Amino acid sequence: MSPPLATSAPEATTYPFPRPALTVDCVVFGLDDEGLKVLLIERELEPFRGQWALPGGFVRVGEGLEQAARRELAEETGLGPGLSPHAPTFFLEQLFTFGDPRRDPREHTVSVAFFALVNIRDHAIRAATDARDARWVAIDAPRALAFDHDHILAVALARLRGKLRYQPIGFELLPPRFTLTELQRLYETVLGTSLDKRNFRKKILALGFVVETGELEEGVRRRRARLYRFDEARYRALEREGFSLWI
Amino acid sequence: MSPPLATSAPEATTYPFPRPALTVDCVVFGLDDEGLKVLLIERELEPFRGQWALPGGFVRVGEGLEQAARRELAEETGLGPGLSPHAPTFFLEQLFTFGDPRRDPREHTVSVAFFALVNIRDHAIRAATDARDARWVAIDAPRALAFDHDHILAVALARLRGKLRYQPIGFELLPPRFTLTELQRLYETVLGTSLDKRNFRKKILALGFVVETGELEEGVRRRRARLYRFDEARYRALEREGFSLWI
DNA sequence: GCAAAAGTGTTGAAGGTACACCCATGT
DNA sequence: ACATGGGTGTACCTTCAACACTTTTGC
Incomplete structure (x- = not known):
């Protein structure tokens, strides 16, 4: 053959x-x-x-x-x-x-x-x-x-x-700069749960790799929210130290 | 063609x-x-x-x-x-x-x-x-x-x-009945860490799906240890309730 | 001034970590 | 009696969950 x-x-x-x-x-x-x-x-x-x-x-x-x-x-x-x-x-x-x-x-x-x-x-x-x-x-x-x-x-x-729940991949679905409310809605939408606003923000910011850009949202007819970004370098550094992410 | x-x-x-x-x-x-x-x-x-x-x-x-x-x-x-x-x-x-x-x-x-x-x-x-x-x-x-x-x-x-670390698969490497020391050694060997004996036992038993068989180890020239087994039915029940395992 | 969403702290409960000694058995 | 591993409890600290009001802005 x-x-x-x-x-x-x-x-x-x-x-x-x-x-x-x-x-x-x-x-x-x-x-x-x-x-x-x-x-x-x-x-x-x-x-x-x-x-x-x-x-x-x-x-x-x-x-x-x-x-x-x-x-x-x-x-x-x-x-x-x-x-x-x-x-x-x-x-x-x-x-x-x-x-x-x-x-x-x-x-x-x-x-x-x-x-x-x-x-x-x-x-x-x-x-x-x-x-x-x-x-x-x-x-x-x-x-x-x-x-x-x-x-x-x-x-x-x-x-x-x-x-x-254990890897920072949600950012891939958002624009490079996003508000914490957008991020929270992402988690709620995908996971099908509802999350406490204060606890969510505390947890996300405590992780250390979601950082403020200093800019504000635009084109919105209400109070403008702060924009954040995912800091990949910081994430990799923390990952090497062996931290655990758990939303 | x-x-x-x-x-x-x-x-x-x-x-x-x-x-x-x-x-x-x-x-x-x-x-x-x-x-x-x-x-x-x-x-x-x-x-x-x-x-x-x-x-x-x-x-x-x-x-x-x-x-x-x-x-x-x-x-x-x-x-x-x-x-x-x-x-x-x-x-x-x-x-x-x-x-x-x-x-x-x-x-x-x-x-x-x-x-x-x-x-x-x-x-x-x-x-x-x-x-x-x-x-x-x-x-x-x-x-x-x-x-x-x-x-x-x-x-x-x-x-x-x-x-x-987050799924009970270690049991697959052990015989059906095992001592807690064997289980701990498994985790230590595979993960390359050392674990505190008291805390390990507390945690494993608190999970609820590693249960005593009532039997003792045999063929050993020292105090005989208790034998445990992995209770798959209990594990599935707990899993459905959405618990989290984290060694 | 009102509607709409942004932003912010505290408290109690639970769970995690660190740590040292007595017990049972065989030789 | 001694060597070997088996088995146990407590105190502190960190983390998680629950919870409500004030601020900014546009209309």
Whole structure:
């Protein structure tokens, strides 16, 4: 039996058997004043043509997983450096790999899922390539996504909630300067709880890596709130000393 | 271009491009009186023939990821129901997926890594198939493993340490009945810290899911210690009430 | 002056940490 | 009787949770 795949490696050592297909899928969360949203595309191609799905696609030979995820996001939704040249980078990390042989009706397809957090206002989106449309959809809207994407989304949401409690990732969903009330609303929205304003502010400021900028909110028809930012250098310093964050 | 793979799905919808190979690798931790160990195999085949590596291998079409991991473990190390018919099941969960295109010199190979915890005494091991040897190796012994397995092992160890602090997985490394001193030594060994005996016992017992069996240690030439067990039902009940574990 | 959100301290309860000696058993 | 590890309680301190009013601004 000869290797079925073109490759530059010596033929004698390549693996000569059929193999599952490999894809990446991205769960991109964003926050606006309506609540937590996820970025979905409407599929242009079969299977599940016309249905909503997570952005994603096949991993190319020679391509890293995160690289594939960013490429698919850019291609299908415009998220990334192409569409808004000054768009900041965004948080992206591996979530889980879904490998049920029946999750894709075509054939056995293993998907490495990623989860991303973006500040909606700074990232324009636009459908392209094999996406007919791309939209921010409320996390609690009823959905029936293609493949096992409802399941992947549920896992991502659980991870977001879990992680928010012990890692400073909430800032990724906010603009670089934010008010403490915005930050508190983020925690309340994502965790589905309500928090005491005084205790929240005390705790956040005691952590030491959320610092005042000296600036005030603008364009608001009431008392202007102070703006804060996440000080990553301070966070890393504290992390090295082994402190614990626990909201 | 026609699909290069044999598959039962309709040809028109399968993905007709070269794809990375897909493997699983397992980081199996165990604990004995010398300390924390990891289960390694000596490779019988190229590449890296004769070198030590994590047990693992190619995922077959139609096979789930965890299923592939358990199959490879059984084949290469004897771990699982085959070798010791009464061996208990063991903890196995997905760790991370490693996809650097250069991690395998043959060709682009993506590996889904798993991490497992077993009670060494209850699980016999025996090398087979493409493993020349299989051994428990001290975690802090100098190693130069095949592929990127040193890196995978480092990630697994970080995960074990992190997880031990907020999830009751340490019990998976101990026999079903254990003394509190054994449990404390486990935490100290894995976390690399030393803990106060009185405070440790107070805390563990206050959690409520480590319960006395009424039995005493045997075969020991000193005062016999009480035996405890992990009460999974109680743990799940407490978990549902939303308590927090923090060693 | 009123509506709307910003900002601010104290107190009591619970939990965490530090610390040293007696007990049971085998040799 | 001595060596080995098993088993126990208290005092202090830190952290967490509950709780309500004054300030600023725009209309």
